[in-house]
Amino acid sequence: MRESTSFMPSGSASGADDDLWSGVRAGAAPLLLTLVVGALMAGLTTLARVVAAPLGFLAWQPIIIVIWVVGLLLTAAVYAIGMTRAWRQARGWQAAGLARRAAGAWWALGAATLIVLLPVILALALPQHPAP
């Protein structure tokens, strides 16, 4: 007698695991982290400017520029790594049948795209009134 075997693949869906909002949180986390890192680097630039002011402008300007640029690069790196991980995580959930969780993550990543693009959108959309 040959018995059929059944198995449950690891991480298969159950109702409790397939939660939309946990997916949204996971998709939004990289953006929040990016914003926090960006704000911290901007604050660090301001602090460095205040501390370095007694050195004179020609001395503190390069220091501040380096901090600012490194801050931009760091923020970009946090963004890239965080979004990549969230994207792969969402794909993994989808493959595991956690469709609702994956959907939450996809929507959050889509919203993150818009938020990240917001400075450029505002720069294009906000009216300017240049002098003639």
Next chain:
Amino acid sequence: MSTQDTRPVPGAQVSGAPAPAEASRGARPAARRVVAALLLIAGLLTFSYAGVSTYIATKLVYAPPKPLVGDPSQSGLTWAPIAFPARGDGVMLKGWVIPGVLPDGRLTDDRTLILVHGTRTNRTDPAAGLLKLSVALARQGFAILAFDMRGTGQSPPAPLSLGYFEQRDVLGAVDFIHHGPWPYPELGRPRVIGGWGVSMGAATLLLAAAQEPAIRAVVSDCAYADIVPILQREIPSQGGVPPLFTPGTLVAAFGIYGVNYFAVRPVDVIARIAPRPILLIHGSVDNYIPPANMGELYAAASAAPNAHVQQWLVPGAKHAQSFNTLGVTYVRRVVDFFTAAFGPDQSAG
């Protein structure tokens, strides 16, 4: 012994494997790729925008200082070098004091005028004729305190903020007149202080006078009412970039240097100068700071109770060229304005 047919039944589900309908729920592969592409494009666009804006901001706030061109002794006038700290942040500024010369040849500092130059130049600005004007006013009996604003001339390097930080320099000049080591102690401290400024210097003077009642009368030549529209024109034209980079540049300038160009709005504060008299001058063919700026400043200043405001549109004069265009006529108008405000020289004979 019995056997069971273990061949799969078409349409039946194998236990444990997801149904075809469940496997297709959620983002299609194409949609996932679209999201990935959008995330990549958004990041590239925004961080590139930030990088370019940062670069432009560094060019906006710094220019190598220009050397002084001449000094008052070339016109036979006595003068003394001075140094004083800006109010608030203590940036040490360099300048000079030229005593006024009365008709009988006596020196005086009874009525002292602070001369405030324009952006990216210094107290001798040959283009605007600042040294010549200083000499001319001194010969009319007004002492002149002219100095190099931060980041210009002989003063130390500093971010050029089009008036945002420079107003502290003008206030420092007032403090020096009141409390500093006055180079002509035998003449006594000045009785009254007036201000004359050109272009950014005029705007800076207006910002300073609005918060310092000791500046008793103001001549503003070719000031802007609000610097942002000027920057919205100049950043694309000088930077060779699309206008969309202007907001990013202004934000970067604030983040890196602490310069808030949105606060450089003399039109918002000029009314506070009242009842002290103001003479607004502008060239009729000024294509750098449009003459409409004088109209805006005049309207704002006139709105104050007890306002004493005059405006003078100089025919045929380009930006900061009213003195060069009119010469003696210009000097006479300015002298008459300050004499009406301060009265005649009252120094002891």
